[in-house]
Amino acid sequence: MERKEAIKTEETVGSSSFSDHISDSCQFSGIFDFSEGDKSSLGFMELLGVQDYSPSLFDLPHPPSMAPSAPLPPTAVKECSEVLNPPATPNSSISSASSEAVNDHEQTKAVDEEEEEQQEKTKKHVFEVDGFFWVWSLFLWGFRLKPKKTNQKRQREPRFAFMTKSEVDHLEDGYRWRKYGQKAVKNSPFPRSYYRCTTSSCNVKKRVERSFTDPTIVVTTYEGQHTHPSPVMPRQMLAGALPDSSLSAGRATGFAMPMQRSLFCHYQQQQRQVQQSLIHNLSPSNFACNGGGLTNPAGSYLREIRFCNPAGSALLRDHGLLQDVVPSHMLKEE
């Protein structure tokens, strides 16, 4: 049901064509599902191999073509925010974002609900991380979980979904999980498994299921935030293996950073087959995705994923498999 709504919204917003258009130069993308309170949202994030960012680049529905360029040396992280339909002076529209986001939110309170939804739908964020520009597109799922008149609806934790190409269903992510349920998924031969963090004070949950459009893809959805450090992965190991930006992201947010951790754990466990699969397919220059498409009428998360010829070992080395799948500021923003 939720996914069906997502499809509707995406078509409304027009991001589908945007995704298609940039797919050739997109180096990585993922779908992220956030739910909080009575509001749900779905977005996709794309890493663009572009150095010369121009806000008009993201002007829907006619984005210009983008040519990938070599990665830049690590730079200070910048965070940018803009609204679609960029201002008249494109290159000056990039500005510090956090406060703007807050201000935007405040302003939208003043308008009626439809206008507010429209504004939220079209809000986009652009981040620069280590010389890469990340486009964070966030749009509502097209519905607000009907707020109960009595406001008795149970609050849902923020959720984070990502896809991993793996032969292993339950990817090691540094935390210990206890399986508490399994359900058949409608229109899919693959069941969905439900896990809870085994730490007593921590109520983080995750769902794991395979995409039935591509059985090699595992869709993992995390809900909530861990209230404790990873019991499996010593911090020192992490500190030695991952760039500062990755660590700071995890520390600053308390978020699980699931893909980052799972990739790292695969290293540690010498699960070579899975590791190579992950490295190959998640390496920025190998991973091309036709966006956060949800156009499959049966409701799959995935539309089409293409894997290009391997060519990016340098990227892999320099950027550590894009450990910052979600840059820290994105997580801070929600």
Added chain:
DNA sequence: CGAATTTGACCAGCGC
């Protein structure tokens, strides 16, 4: 024997 998993039952939300 304790921990983890399995699996059918149950419940809540939603659409018709």
Added chain:
DNA sequence: GCGCTGGTCAAATTCG
């Protein structure tokens, strides 16, 4: 109101 579906519970079973 009813049926469908997603999510959770908990007893039974399996595993180490």
